Amino acid sequence: MTGLARNQSARSGDYLEGMLNDYVGGKAKLKAHKSTSARLVTALTCLQFAFAVYATFLLYYMSPSIDLRTKPDFAWATKIAQQWKDFIIPPHILNHYQVSSSLVGAEIQPITPSNVCEQEKIDFMQKKSNDAQMIKLKTELYKELLDFQSKSIGTETLAQLMAMKSKWDLKGPNRPKITVILNHFKRKTLCAQLDTLLEQTLPFHHVWVLSFGSPNELSLKRIVDSYNDSRISFISSSYDFKYYGRFQMALQTEADLVYILDDDMIPGKKMLQILSHVAGTEKYKNAVLGSIGRILPFRQKDFTFPSYRKFRSKEAGLYLPDPAYDITLDKIVQVDFLSSSWFLSAELVKTLFIETPFTFSTGEDLHLSYQLQKYRNAGSFVLPVDPNDKETWGDSEHRLAYVSETTVIFKDIVQVRDDQWWKALSTGYITQWAAMYPQKIDALFYAHSVDEVKALAPLLEKFRSTVGKKAYIAVSGGNYCACEDAATALKWPQLVCKERRFKIFDLAVGALSGVSNSEVVVLQGVYSSMKGLIKIHNPRVVITVADIDPNVKKALKMATETNLNATTLVLLPRPSIPKVLWMADLRTTALPNWNRMRISINIITQNRVHSLTRLLKSLSDAYYLGDEVPISFNMDSKVDEATIRLVSSFEWPHGPKTLKRRIIQGGLIRAVSESWYPSSDDDFGVLLEDDIEVSPYYYLWIKYALLAYHYDPQVSLPELSSISLYTPRLVEVVKERPKWNPTEFFKKIHPNTPYFHQLPCSWGAVFFPKQWREFYVYMNMRFTEDAKKNPVQIPRSRTNGWQASWKKFLIDMMYLRGYVTLYPNFPNQASFSTNHMEPGAHISAKDNVLKHDKSDFEVPLLKEDFRNFLPGGKLPPASRLPSLNLFNQPVSLKGLKAAGAKLGQDVIGCNNATEIVMVDHQTGLPSRCAKF
Template sequence: MGYARSKPTESNSSLEPFQEKNTLFPARFFASTVASIPSLEVNFVYIVDDDMIPGKKMLQILSHVSGIEKYKNSVLGNIGRILPFRQKDFSFPSYRKFLSNEAGLYLPDPAYDITVHKMVQVDFLSSSWFLSAELVKALFIETPFSFTTSEDLHLSYQLHKYRNAGSFVLPVDSTDKETWGDSEHRLAYVSKTTVIFKDIVQVRDEQWWRAQTTGYVTQWAAMYPQKIDAFLYAHSVDEVRALAPLLENFKSFVGKKTYIVVFGGNFCPCDDVAIALNWPKSVCKERRFKIFDLQIGALSGTWNSEVPILQAVYSSLKGLIKIHNPGVIITVTDIDPNVKKALKMASEMNPNGTALVLLPRPSVSKVLWMADLRSTALQNEIPISFNMDSKVDEATIKLIDSFQWPRGPKTFRRRIIQGGLIRAVSESWYPTSNDDYGLLLEDDIEVSPYYCLWIKYALLAYHYDPQVSLPYLSSISLYTPRLVEVVKERPRWNATEFFKRIHPNSPYLHQLPCSWGAVFFPKHWREFYVYMNMRFTKGAQANPVQIPNSRTNGWQASWKKFLIDMMYIRGYISLYPNFPNQASFSTNHMEPGAHISAKDNVVQHDKANFEVPLLVEDFRTLLPNRKLPSASKLSSLNLFNQPVSLKGLKAAGAKLGQDVLRCNNATEIVTVDHITGLPLRCSKFT
């Protein structure tokens, strides 16, 4: 073994070798960590097995390559191995079967005429290692799995996991022995490597499998990125039991790929996890993806702070997410705060999008429907914003100030000049991305305990499902109306009775937007913002949109009137719930305001027609077949509660011919830029 110490001079730098006796396996790397002592001024370490004889140019080549930007944060060598790939039965074979040549790829390997002509990234290096003195310390972040073998794999695994450093085999000039890492090539020409003993093979098998299941992105993983539905993370065996029903439900669906990730070590042993899941303990020994045991107990040293746990969980999950690309990570809300931070950081690092969902333990059994969705990509954090007009009273301000919101950040917005209802609502929210949704609730609205589950379930089923196309769905209502409010007579209407031949509790699509609790979609809200700016008039008669036979033509000071107009002329729809007695996820308490009990409003409002009961039980049991129906089975109604196809809704809007652009009244409607909300062109509808 030797160190390569950099000694700068005015014109160049040289490398001064130091010799040490063969200290065997991890101990030799441990000895090399003295090179990181600042007073020694050692920049690089070159570790060479005692049966390797490097060519005279080797050190010069290594020094040159290590100065290239791409390889500065790397370990370099001359012999490497690519670990086995997954087999057709989804298992991973042995690192090397006893008395068999089956294994991963050995580079270079003249026995199979395999040579290296360019830099090749491998899973680990053997026999020689050249790296910066600082990187050597990574070997002991986790306690080595064994002190008798596998130090080569452990080094590459630790460097990749904690330092994002790769392992590379250098090319050689076959005609110049001085460029060879071993000028006699004794190792490379042996058909069986030095690892031929059965117990050693078993130890190395366990070590590389542990690396792969704790976040090491091997060459197989890099070449064949996976796409799974979910990771379920459990920090303790109790959390495993809490999440078990959801995991079982995921696995009951053909084609679903969901794995459980556990803290491991003595705190959450894999054997105990298997027992809690009613699985055989043998799953902990199989080389198949089922339980990812992070074995955090392998961390070196004592834990005097939260940093080691946070770093270990984050580093492991970051690698596992990169390998498997889960749509969602699901865990319990009361998980260890440091682990929660690590999960959040790791999920946010995935460019393909991985959402972190925190579930209260009692709620796990109520969200088993998540397993039935093709997409589970939805953020868990819900920021809340209170929008107050200038005349808000002192009691309200104090109430809002003391309001506790555990689901995300809380913000206040207060006007200096009284804005009125139109501005209060329409300017209360503007989307920051296409995954930012606005749940608008006026001050006399109350929501059901299940409102959030309804929103998430509906979004995942009808908006994020890659096999569903409902581009004209612009909002999701929490409320089920009892009146047809857009006609003069305002007759009572019962959705359960209306749809009983299909299913009495099937949700439905309606051209009427809801102002008593609804989630609005970002693309359509930007569009509405621009539309209202272009069409706003103080007097109802001056408005260019006049929908035949609609009371909304005479509505004054109503933001909803403009949204109805836009939805009508462009064929947009809202999703509505439909449960017995109009039980809903929101209700209106009909407190006096800009419309209710206003002096200039001649319309009488009977509270019984508007205040509906809130759902206080698991609504999933009421749905057709206990789940939301497919999008193709949703019925659609026009503004007047009459059944009309989605194409028919667009045709009616086009026929009116009153949009901001003049289009063909029979075949075209206005389309917009979904980033700016500005109208672009007339497009044919289908």
């Protein structure tokens, strides 16, 4: 790839040239002599042979494959040639040759820098802007940036930086080895750079001067040779490796640190000392340091990002330092990328080549900073200077850098660089704008294939069309899911993949992996990009399909767990996605709790295998949203063989299955009350007798209601103790059992508004953990074999005479303490569960026939999305839900508590007018009286 040459003191070529010239002159003279003999011919022939041998050695010496770390000595070849010459050439010819060659040697002088160095002419003054508006905009933005960084990460002056403890010591034994890489093409600054490097207060280890495709290669080589310093090497190639070549060379250094300089940078004599000291501090050891940097564009009022070259725009970003606007750096500043010089550990250089660059034609500066942050969590910093000491400046002649900066104005180059930085920001690069203005969105979707985009599309569109909600989508890109294909699947114009506006993010994972099939590449690409995007946008949830590639799932899980702002990963089965559009209607504060709840199914069964089979089929056909849902079967001692065989063979793919069988017959009270006990405050129990059947949407109703009314931090509803799946058709506690239709009852509000009711449901409901612990203790304190001895007698309630019912105790507790159940309310009393009222061990067939009309209890099951029936297509705010007392009469929640306090029959005595019993929710034990 490259040719390497050291300084050469031996001028063998010049010596040979003089030798040949003299020989030609001698030959002409010899022709004039008449006494020439055959011996002359022989001598000439031998001399030609000697010259051929010498030339062969010379070509071997000039070969680029030779290691030239030490200066070669070809005296042995010269001696051989001399011996041949003495033997063959006559004395008078030899004398003439020696005189002639000595004259040539006297004319050869050693090459020194003064002979070959040229100086770059700068025939203009540093530009100073007289645009008052731009000066104001730029200085304001710089002040905002500095204030933010001072508060967030802390910034130091040069004196403070040099006072920090560093692992590198200028005078001690732990002095760093620094390789300086100078990249040159046409500019005439090499001598100025070498001169200042040779005078550094901290000496360098090596200097590599690179010349790739330069028309000035020979003059650059002569300059390097003129310094005659074994530490300075010249490396050249006819091929132009452009901007990445110098970093490729940096990979080969054995030094501790690398200082890469453009040809427009002439550092002060203290720069190596300053840079190495800062790089050795704990705070900046994982950073790339420089003297010039850029702040990338900020978002505009129209939510787009401008070009970094947009004129007269504050949002276009900053160039630091910028003498044109009198912006100098007195404190260290973190930037989005560095320009013209980079100082970093040799280890960090490798990071530049993890991903294929967006383009090789430009932008290595941004790519380095982007990759360092993405894979090493490393920042890019511009060091401050001492304005009174030019030796502390990284660019002692800033006009050179200014020329370089202003030359990048060609439209095609600007467009490429705009595309590059936008690509970086779209794949998780946390720019200074992103750090200063962290975003907050509701959902970030991720799709690894076009099919996944199509599956997620309904929910994504629901989020984007819901007022107050904000959602974007990230796609894998490349061969997995090209952005344009994703846009087409979403029925968006393909232009969204190019415009600088947040909507869709192409992670280019396919481009990163190339032909590799390694799972590591995919995991790394998705994780590193999504980690950055999550940190920038702070989504409440990241949503993807449940059957996504396991490596991608792992990457998403890791990325969400690293966010300190609690982002939740939601994995949705594809068939469930169109059924959970209500997710977009939840408050933003409720979304992070999506995975927090644990809902278990607890079935009470004994000898109704036909009924149980029907229940299990309905449970299997329901939508579970990818949640883990444990199921338990609770059987009394007289369970029949068919039931045992059924529950043993039943396969439940949504979670663990547990079988529990009593040794001694316990009856319905024990069978139900002991079927479930919460393990935490996020553990909820669905209790189902085997003659119940559920709707496919029952779990969605539970999840939606819990998130809306229990897990929303903005909702305070301690009175809610359970959620019913069933809508009753009778007023159950009144002796006459009158029929009741909630749709008709609430038609003035909304015919299908859900409502709170003081009556618990035993025909399909989910019970809350705190109140269930409380119920356990209450029933233990109040259970009597003789129902008439129960001290709680609710006025006009037929529950006072119930004996073998667990529900009676729960009704009493809810009445005394003002608890309620949430009930659904849909047309024709369609519900999420129904009771088939089939005879069994606990309800005799005779009683069923005489006292129960099945039409009063059996209700139709909801077979379509219930969201369509809700007021406004979503659950109303909790404050707008009506509440009913035990007798189906409208009473406020406070009124319900007042009625319980007035009865005054709880386990401890309280003020009957203003207080009710409060309990310790960890144990369920009553603790005190509290005002309501």
